[in-house]
Amino acid sequence: MDNATTVIKGITPATVDLRGLVKRFGKDVVAVDHVDLFIERGELLTLLGPSGCGKTTILRLIAGLERPTEGQILIDDDDVSRLPAYLRDITMVFQSYALFPHMNVFENVAYGVRVANRPKEEIQERVAEALAMVGLQDFAQRATNALSGGQQQRVALARALVIRPRVLLFDEPLSNLDAKLRKRVREDIRELQQRLGITSVYVTHDQEEALAISDRVVVMHEGVIEQIGSPHDLYTRPASRFVADFIGSANFIPGQFDGQVIDVLGYRRRHEQDITPGAVTVMVRPEALEFAREGESGFEATYLSSAYLGPVTEFIFDVSGVEVFATISGSGISNAERGDTVLLRFKDVGVSLLPPG
Amino acid sequence: MSTNTTSHPSSTGMGLRYSGAWLPAAIAAAGFLALPFGRPGRPFLTIDPDLYAWAIGHPLLWFVLVGALAALVISLLKLPTAPRGDLLIGAGTVGLGAGVLWFLLTATPFGMGALVAFAGLALVIGHALSESGRVQGDAFIATSILVVSLFVLLFIIYPLFMVMRSAVVVDGAFDLSQFRRTITHPLFFFLENPRSQIDEVGLTMRWGVVVGLVSAAWALFRRRSLPLVLARLVLGGIVGLVIGAMMYGRGALPTSLLTVAIVAPACTLLGLAFALLGQRSSFRPVRRSLDVISVLPIITPPFILAFAMIFLLGRRGIITHGLFDLSVNWIYGIPGVAIAQILAFTPIAYLLLRGSIASLNPALEEAAQTLGAGPWTTLKTITWPLVRPGLAAAFLLSMIESLADFGNPIILGGDRNFLATEVYLSLTGRYNPNEAASYGVVLLALVLLAFFVQRWWLGGGSFVTVTGKPSSGALAPIPRAVEVALTAVLLVWTVFVAALYASIVVGSFAQLWGVNYTFTIRHYQDFMRAGWPVFLYTARVAAISAVPAMLLGFLVAYLVSRHRFWGRRFVEFGSLLSFATPGTVMGVAYIFAFNTGPWLLTASATIIILALVFRNMPVAIRAAVAGLAQIDPSLEEASTMLRARSFTTLRRVLFPLLVNTLVTGLIFAFVSAMTAVSQVIFLVSPGNQLATVLLLGWVEQGQLGRAAAMGTILIVSMLLTILVVLALAQRISARVVRVES
Ligand SMILES: Nc1ncnc2c1ncn2[C@@H]1O[C@H](COP(=O)(O)OP(=O)(O)OP(=O)(O)O)[C@@H](O)[C@H]1O
Numbered sequence A: 001m002d003n004a005t006t007v008i009k010g011i012t013p014a015t016v017d018l019r020g021l022v023k024r025f026g027k028d029v030v031a032v033d034h035v036d037l038f039i040e041r042g043e044l045l046t047l048l049g050p051s052g053c054g055k056t057t058i059l060r061l062i063a064g065l066e067r068p069t070e071g072q073i074l075i076d077d078d079d080v081s082r083l084p085a086y087l088r089d090i091t092m093v094f095q096s097y098a099l100f101p102h103m104n105v106f107e108n109v110a111y112g113v114r115v116a117n118r119p120k121e122e123i124q125e126r127v128a129e130a131l132a133m134v135g136l137q138d139f140a141q142r143a144t145n146a147l148s149g150g151q152q153q154r155v156a157l158a159r160a161l162v163i164r165p166r167v168l169l170f171d172e173p174l175s176n177l178d179a180k181l182r183k184r185v186r187e188d189i190r191e192l193q194q195r196l197g198i199t200s201v202y203v204t205h206d207q208e209e210a211l212a213i214s215d216r217v218v219v220m221h222e223g224v225i226e227q228i229g230s231p232h233d234l235y236t237r238p239a240s241r242f243v244a245d246f247i248g249s250a251n252f253i254p255g256q257f258d259g260q261v262i263d264v265l266g267y268r269r270r271h272e273q274d275i276t277p278g279a280v281t282v283m284v285r286p287e288a289l290e291f292a293r294e295g296e297s298g299f300e301a302t303y304l305s306s307a308y309l310g311p312v313t314e315f316i317f318d319v320s321g322v323e324v325f326a327t328i329s330g331s332g333i334s335n336a337e338r339g340d341t342v343l344l345r346f347k348d349v350g351v352s353l354l355p356p357g
Numbered sequence B: 001m002s003t004n005t006t007s008h009p010s011s012t013g014m015g016l017r018y019s020g021a022w023l024p025a026a027i028a029a030a031g032f033l034a035l036p037f038g039r040p041g042r043p044f045l046t047i048d049p050d051l052y053a054w055a056i057g058h059p060l061l062w063f064v065l066v067g068a069l070a071a072l073v074i075s076l077l078k079l080p081t082a083p084r085g086d087l088l089i090g091a092g093t094v095g096l097g098a099g100v101l102w103f104l105l106t107a108t109p110f111g112m113g114a115l116v117a118f119a120g121l122a123l124v125i126g127h128a129l130s131e132s133g134r135v136q137g138d139a140f141i142a143t144s145i146l147v148v149s150l151f152v153l154l155f156i157i158y159p160l161f162m163v164m165r166s167a168v169v170v171d172g173a174f175d176l177s178q179f180r181r182t183i184t185h186p187l188f189f190f191l192e193n194p195r196s197q198i199d200e201v202g203l204t205m206r207w208g209v210v211v212g213l214v215s216a217a218w219a220l221f222r223r224r225s226l227p228l229v230l231a232r233l234v235l236g237g238i239v240g241l242v243i244g245a246m247m248y249g250r251g252a253l254p255t256s257l258l259t260v261a262i263v264a265p266a267c268t269l270l271g272l273a274f275a276l277l278g279q280r281s282s283f284r285p286v287r288r289s290l291d292v293i294s295v296l297p298i299i300t301p302p303f304i305l306a307f308a309m310i311f312l313l314g315r316r317g318i319i320t321h322g323l324f325d326l327s328v329n330w331i332y333g334i335p336g337v338a339i340a341q342i343l344a345f346t347p348i349a350y351l352l353l354r355g356s357i358a359s360l361n362p363a364l365e366e367a368a369q370t371l372g373a374g375p376w377t378t379l380k381t382i383t384w385p386l387v388r389p390g391l392a393a394a395f396l397l398s399m400i401e402s403l404a405d406f407g408n409p410i411i412l413g414g415d416r417n418f419l420a421t422e423v424y425l426s427l428t429g430r431y432n433p434n435e436a437a438s439y440g441v442v443l444l445a446l447v448l449l450a451f452f453v454q455r456w457w458l459g460g461g462s463f464v465t466v467t468g469k470p471s472s473g474a475l476a477p478i479p480r481a482v483e484v485a486l487t488a489v490l491l492v493w494t495v496f497v498a499a500l501y502a503s504i505v506v507g508s509f510a511q512l513w514g515v516n517y518t519f520t521i522r523h524y525q526d527f528m529r530a531g532w533p534v535f536l537y538t539a540r541v542a543a544i545s546a547v548p549a550m551l552l553g554f555l556v557a558y559l560v561s562r563h564r565f566w567g568r569r570f571v572e573f574g575s576l577l578s579f580a581t582p583g584t585v586m587g588v589a590y591i592f593a594f595n596t597g598p599w600l601l602t603a604s605a606t607i608i609i610l611a612l613v614f615r616n617m618p619v620a621i622r623a624a625v626a627g628l629a630q631i632d633p634s635l636e637e638a639s640t641m642l643r644a645r646s647f648t649t650l651r652r653v654l655f656p657l658l659v660n661t662l663v664t665g666l667i668f669a670f671v672s673a674m675t676a677v678s679q680v681i682f683l684v685s686p687g688n689q690l691a692t693v694l695l696l697g698w699v700e701q702g703q704l705g706r707a708a709a710m711g712t713i714l715i716v717s718m719l720l721t722i723l724v725v726l727a728l729a730q731r732i733s734a735r736v737v738r739v740e741s
């Protein structure tokens, strides 16, 4: 996507408002369970969660490919819950790209303009514009199965953009690409999305991908929203064990909090967080642990094992019955033996409190 | 509302400014006003001023106009889309309901005006169902769902209901006596024949006792519990009684059942043998010849082999008389009918079983053997469960075909009468509609019973998906001895069938079969004079019926496999019924349903076309379901997401990808319409004669020469049609696919 100056005229991004959205399949499957969500104009919001948590279903509900069992979907304050998909000014990029096999690249991209019965010149112009935007000007006459996975992905994107949607939906658009390409294409998508300022909802189960491209991330679990926040918020202040575990990895150590100071096995440390004082679970990222130096306070941990990984070493400790993982830079205690006792302390960031349990 | 320069002219960003229902509403109103609402008799296009709605002036009729005009006004109002849809549903339903009610009350045959008005109002409701959000999908989908459901109701469920009603309603009152009289009549069933030497009842009893005791003994031998042994005793006794009754009893019921009991297992076994050969034979010509065998029943009217058997095995048959100098009658009766049916239906069983044999993965059998299973255990635990659905389907289909078969028993039945022929004879020979309906109900009950037993045995599964995917692994060869035996069977079969077909061709050029074999084209001259116009008429009717059959089949397949909607089960069930119902039953059903009242359609080309459409729709459904299964649904969703309506999606995405399937479906619908007989024989009328019916008539009258000429022409022309059109389809789809590579 080298042509950074092309911008599609006429895209007017919309807001999306989901209110009390429920989707049941049959009697037993509740795919989406009372979801409330407001998506700002022009933001890229990611739905993140394990397989089967209802991400795709939410996307299809917004698109109009499924009907909600309960609740409303508003686009720019219009209730579209009962509006058929083709009237919603929304479009979607599919996981499988869904390129039409009997049409070449040009025809695929032209499809949306063609079915709207626009004049020939306009079709030519808009397809050229969209192809330029994704850097595929020279591929117009190619058959779609003569393209690489990344190129197919970009054709799918151009095909979606050409109709100037007010909301753009992505269902795991990168899952068919290899790891290296995935990183590049996701940067391209993010760059294009910001340039066009188009409201986008992006589904993935890859947490790194979610953190890298989103304005905000919604973490879902079994049809329910666990937490909404910026990537930074989610990582540093997860609202539940599930979120902490799903985004990055985390240790959960029981402790006490009096409103200002955390106490873990006698190790006391100042902390600011709005949470009911008393017994708490201390969430510590593995990289937020370090060895207490001479004279510093800390809590006792029993060394179990370690693995040297070059820049860091991965340790496993036992802290009063809880297994704790730590990634600590430098070799640290290379000569420790299983069962040795060490003193650990928290770093400044990467510690957060959760309700006990 | 933000300005959106690119959306459709009719939408304001989100939603529709006016409803698409305005056009059908206007058409409904115009049709109501400009065309006669009723018609005086059969012809459609007569314009009788007295039958205009405003001339009739019945208050109910004004509601039709009010409904249409209200729908027109509402659809142009500036209202939010969904509530406007609800209002439109109301207006459309009032109009349609009032009109239908009026017809039900007055029993006037419907006219063009009613047709246009009702079609318009149905379209209004379809649009409204979509716009109100009550059906998920656009106006096209909603209308299609509505129309397809109405068709199933009107042309499948309603006629069948009328048959059942006619069996038990006499002169407008519920009365079982007629039905009882029919099934106690000797034509239906009787056991003790006072004029015969043997004691039929006693023999039947003996069968009951013997089979009961044997099955109880077997249960004892397997050390079953006492209640189970007793149950086996009773069950075996009943089975024995049934066997005895079939063997010694006379009348249509035991005759048909005995024929089925011979034909269904024979077809299934032969079909299995051929499927094994076709998939695993080491000899290529064997596999090729099976491809030919599988096409034969499609291009041949079902009774043509019975007719040919007269040539070969009849009193003047070339084998019986010519070779052995016999003058025998044995082919008339159950043996002849059974042989003709086995020859006709084995290829159908073969087609069904080919899929299951192809899906047998040899790796599975090898895997079982490496896990320590012996050949017998492997057969029982791996092979059998995999072939079982195919065998059951083949058995069921042979059963249905045999029960429903009309042409073979009529030609070769001799002094035995069959259920399917009795339906016809009681209606057209004895002029007893009630009796015909009763036979129809029995036939229908037997077929449905077979269906549900099969379902129960297989535990669900859809009739559309009994085909299997071929596996890619190397095929295990069949044991040498078995292969030789099967090939011998196939050889005998092929020679016999070839001789039958050849005898028709030869017979068409021979002066007088069995007497004078000098060459003549006399029969073709006769055919040109008496048969050619009928042949052309048949081709026209078949062609006209093939297009809607294919489109409707495709639509049903598309709706059922791609959409969730209320009534989906009903549509599936309806198409299943039209597939399972014997043609003769559907034939009388159409007579009962469309002979009077608003639905006066009999004695017209229309009713023949309708019958053919709904008869052949299931074939198209199967083909389309198989084709759709190959296409990723996200292609259609992608099209929807690009704001294409579903009709555009069908036209631009599904149609091009399915050209081949559709053309094949079309051609099979055409060919089977050309060769159908059992249903349409009830519906032909002077001026609306069909080729197969005429052919059958000639055979019955003994005009074998010209019948052979017509048979030859029919078979050759169907074969050519299939070859040409399939080659064409290949070319078209090659062009579509070329873009891909
Ligand atoms: N058409 C359907 N019929 C029945 N159940 C469905 C249907 N579609 C989805 N489900 C169920 O709804 C739940 C949510 O499915 P969904 O596809 O939204 O998950 P997802 O979060 O996108 O998962 P993945 O990451 O695997 O794509 C699952 O339990 C799924 O089995």
Ligand SMILES: [Mg+2]
Residues within 6 Å of the ligand: A055, A056, A057
């Ligand atoms: Mg998904």
